[in-house]
Amino acid sequence: MKGREAGTPGFDAAAAFVRKRLRKWGLSSPPGVKDFYQPIPLLYLKLGKPLRFLVDGKPLKLFDDFVPRQDSGDGKVSGKAVYVGLGFASPELGVDFLKGKDLKGKIAVIDRDAWKGLRSRYYRLPYRQRLALRNRLFRRGAILKTLAERGAVGAVSFRSTPPHYSPRSGRFRTGSVDQSGRLAFFEGVQIAQAVPPSIPGMEVTHRVGRSLEGRLVEMEVHLFRQARKTANILALYPGRNPEGRTVVMGAHLDGRGTILVDGKPLTLSGANNNASGCAVLLEAARVLSLRKPKLRNNILFAFFSAREKYLAGSRTFVSHPPYPLTRFLAMVNLEGVGRGLEEARGGLVVEYPPGKESMAGLFRKAALLSGLPCAFHARAPSFGADHWSFHDRRIPFLFLHGDLSEADFQPGAGRSLDYGLLLKAARAVYDLILNLGRLSPREHKEDR
Numbered sequence: 151m152k153g154r155e156a157g158t159p160g161f162d163a164a165a166a167f168v169r170k171r172l173r174k175w176g177l178s179s180p181p182g183v184k185d186f187y188q189p190i191p192l193l194y195l196k197l198g199k200p201l202r203f204l205v206d207g208k209p210l211k212l213f214d215d216f217v218p219r220q221d222s223g224d225g226k227v228s229g230k231a232v233y234v235g236l237g238f239a240s241p242e243l244g245v246d247f248l249k250g251k252d253l254k255g256k257i258a259v260i261d262r263d264a265w266k267g268l269r270s271r272y273y274r275l276p277y278r279q280r281l282a283l284r285n286r287l288f289r290r291g292a293i294l295k296t297l298a299e300r301g302a303v304g305a306v307s308f309r310s311t312p313p314h315y316s317p318r319s320g321r322f323r324t325g326s327v328d329q330s331g332r333l334a335f336f337e338g339v340q341i342a343q344a345v346p347p348s349i350p351g352m353e354v355t356h357r358v359g360r361s362l363e364g365r366l367v368e369m370e371v372h373l374f375r376q377a378r379k380t381a382n383i384l385a386l387y388p389g390r391n392p393e394g395r396t397v398v399m400g401a402h403l404d405g406r407g408t409i410l411v412d413g414k415p416l417t418l419s420g421a422n423n424n425a426s427g428c429a430v431l432l433e434a435a436r437v438l439s440l441r442k443p444k445l446r447n448n449i450l451f452a453f454f455s456a457r458e459k460y461l462a463g464s465r466t467f468v469s470h471p472p473y474p475l476t477r478f479l480a481m482v483n484l485e486g487v488g489r490g491l492e493e494a495r496g497g498l499v500v501e502y503p504p505g506k507e508s509m510a511g512l513f514r515k516a517a518l519l520s521g522l523p524c525a526f527h528a529r530a531p532s533f534g535a536d537h538w539s540f541h542d543r544r545i546p547f548l549f550l551h552g553d554l555s556e557a558d559f560q561p562g563a564g565r566s567l568d569y570g571l572l573l574k575a576a577r578a579v580y581d582l583i584l585n586l587g588r589l590s591p592r593e594h595k596e597d598r
Contacts, residue, residue, distance in 0.1 A: 153418045154464070155407025155590055156456040157192040157378035164403055168383050168453050173430060175439035177385040180450055180472035188382040190456055190466045191342040195220065197335060198372030202226075215358050217335040219307060219351035220372045221291040227304040227350055228368040229257045232496050234522035235264045237293045237305070242283055243271050254301030257367040259359065260293065263310045277445055277544065290460075291345030298348040304369055308359025327531040341459040343376075380404070382463050383453040384472065387574060389445045389587060395479040396448040397586045398534055398545075399434065399579070400464070401427035402457030402485065423554060426488030428453055434583060435578040445587030447479055454536050464536035468543050480509060480586060481547045483537035485574045488567035490523070496568075497523030498575065501549040504528040509546055512589075517579035522574040545566075548582075550575070 152160040154435060156182045179186050200210065203216040210216055235247030237260045245268065272280060286292070297305050350371040352361075383403065389395075393482045405420025435451050450472070456462035468475065490496035500517075502510040510526050531538045537547040552571070 153407035153420050154403065154405040155191075156380040156404040156459055157194065157487060158407060160407070161380060161404050161455065165383055165427065165453070165455070167430065168403065168428070172383070172385040172435065172451070173438055175436055177221075177387055177435065177439060177451070180384050180386040182470075182472050183384050186383050186385055188384050188467065188470070188498065189380065190380050190462055192378040192380050192456065192459065193340045194374075194376040194378045195340045196337050196374040198224075198374050199207065200372065201367070201460070202370040203354070204368040205358070205362065207253070207368075210354075210358065211333045213334075214355075215333070216352050216354045217303070217333045218355050218373060219294075220249070220336070220340060221294055222351040222371045222373060223347035223349050224372050225295070225368040226368075227257070227349045228366065229255050229303050230374065231259050231306065231361055231362040231365050231367050233254045234258045234297070235261055236268075237297055238287050240283065240287065242275060242279060243268050248296075248300060251300070253297060256302055257300040257304045257306055257362075257369075258297045258300075259362050260307040260309055260442050261307060261310050261359070279494055280544075283430075289344040291347060294351050295348045298463060300329055302349060303353045304349050304367070306354055306359065306362065306367065306369075307351065308354045309356050310360060311356065312534045340362050341456060341462040378454040380463075382455050382467055385435065385451045386472075387435070387445070387449040387451070389447045389449070391446070392448065394447055394477070395589075396450050396473050396477055397479050397583070398450050398452050398481040398540070399431055399485050399583060400452040400454055400481060401431045402455070402536055403428050403453040404455050404457055404459075404463070406458050422488040422552070422567060423486045424457070424484070426552075426572060427484035429488055430484055431581055432570060434580045437576075438583060441588070443584060445584070447587050447589060448473075449583055449587055461533070461536060461539055464539035468539050468545075475545065476544050478545045481502060481537055481540040481545050482579075483535060483547060483549045483587075484575075484579070484584065485535055485549070485551045486554040487550060487552045488572055490568055490571050491525070491553050492519065494525035494552075496525040496594065497525070497571065498550050498552050500524050500526045501547075503529070503530060503546055503550075506546050509548060512585040513548055513550075513578065513582050516578040516585060517536075520574045521579035522571075522578045533579075550579075 154161045154164045172540045199214055239246040239248050260596050333389050350369055352369055408415045408417045454463035491499055500513055531541050537549050540547050
C-alpha cells in the first residue's frame with residue numbers, strides 16, 4: 151500500500167478494507183455520514199522548475215540551503231531582505247512585528263523561533279480567543295497573505311535555532327529537515343490550503359537566515375498543485391439511547407507514504423505508526439459486534455485520515471461532528487501500540503489530562519485484567535496526535551501509545567512488531583469500551 155499516504159491509492163485500498171469489515175460486522179454510519187466516509191479536501195503538491203535562490207547574486211543549493219515553503223505562491227521576485235519576526239500583528243498577544251516596517255518591494259524574513267517567547271501568552275488567553283486567533287493568523291498561507299498586503303513581494307522563513315538531533319527518536323527535532331539534517335520538502339499530498347497562495351516563499355537554513363538582513367535576495371518558485379480527496383472512516387455501535395453520550399475510539403489510518411531523504415524517495419511502511427493502532431481498534435470492533443453487549447453510551451469508531459497532514463482528519467471531525475461536541479464523553483486515541491516502551495515495562499504509556507484520574511482508572515482496571523503493562527502520565531497534549539483536536543475542544547482524552555520512534559524507516563518494520571502486546575492491548579481496549587459505554591451521566595459529570 152506504499153505507506154498509505156492520505157489521498158493516494160494506497161490509503162484508499164486500506165480505507166476500503168476497513169469499511170468492508172465494519173459493514174460485515176453490522177456497524178452503521180453515524181448521522182450525516184454516508185457509507186462510513188467523512189470527506190476531507192487535500193492538495194497534491196510537487197516541486198516544479200526552475201527553483202532558484204540567490205543572495206547578493208550568489209546562487210545557493212536546493213535542499214542544502216533552501217527549499218520552497220509549502221504555502222508558497224509561484225513567480226520570480228527580488229528585493230532587499232527585512233526581518234519581520236513572525237510577520238503579524240496581534241493585540242491579543244501584545245505584539246506587532248510589522249510596526250515601523252517598510253515592506254513595499256521587499257523580501258520579508260520570518261524567524262519562526264520568535265514564537266517561543268509568545269507561547270505562554272497564547273495559552274493564557276481564553277479558549278475562544280485562542281481559537282479565533284489561530285483561525286486568523288495560523289492557517290496555512292495566512293502569514294504570506296498578510297505580508298503581501300503590506301507590500302512584500304516575497305518571504306523567507308527560517309529557525310534561528312540550529313537543528314538538534316535526538317538519539318531517542320532518530321530524528322532532527324528543530325527545523326524542516328530530513329534524516330540527514332538537510333532541508334526537506336515533503337512532496338505529495340498535503341492538507342488543503344485555506345488561504346490561496348500569494349507571494350513566493352522559501353524556507354532556508356538557520357545559517358542562511360541569520361545573515362539576510364539588508365542583503366539583495368532573488369528567488370524563483372514553481373510548484374505543481376492538484377486537488378485531491380480523502381476521508382475519515384466512521385462507524386457507530388449505538389447505545390440504548392442513540393441521542394445520548396458518545397465515546398470516540400480513534401486511530402489514524404494514514405501513514406507518511408513516500409518522503410524525500412537526501413533528494414531520494416523513501417517509502418515508510420507505517421507498520422507500527424499506525425497500522426498497529428488500527429488493528430487493535432478493528433479487533434475491538436469485531437468482538438463488540440460479535441458479543442453485542444448492551445451499552446448506555448454510543449461507541450463511535452474513527453479511523454482518521456490525514457493525521458500526517460497537520461491533523462486534517464481529526465480537525466475535520468471536530469469541525470463537522472456527527473453529534474454536538476457537548477455530547478462527546480471522551481476520546482481514546484491509539485498510536486504505535488505494536489512496540490512497547492521500557493518505561494512501561496515493555497508495555498504502553500497512557501496519557502490523560504490532569505484532573506481526569508478517574509478516566510485513567512477505567513483503563514488501569516482493563517489493563518490489569520488483560521495483563522498489559524502500562525505507565526500512566528497526566529499531561530496536556532502537544533500538537534501532533536489526533537487527540538489534540540479533541541482536547542482543543544475541551545473533550546477529555548486517553549492517549550495509548552508505545553514506541554513512536556522512527557523504526558518504520560527500516561525495511562521489514564512489520565516483522566518487528568510485538569504481536570503478544572497487540573493481543574493484550576486489544577483485550578484491554580475492549581474492556582475499556584465496556585467501561586466507558588456503561589458510564590452513567592452522574593459518573594460522567596463527576597469526572598468532568
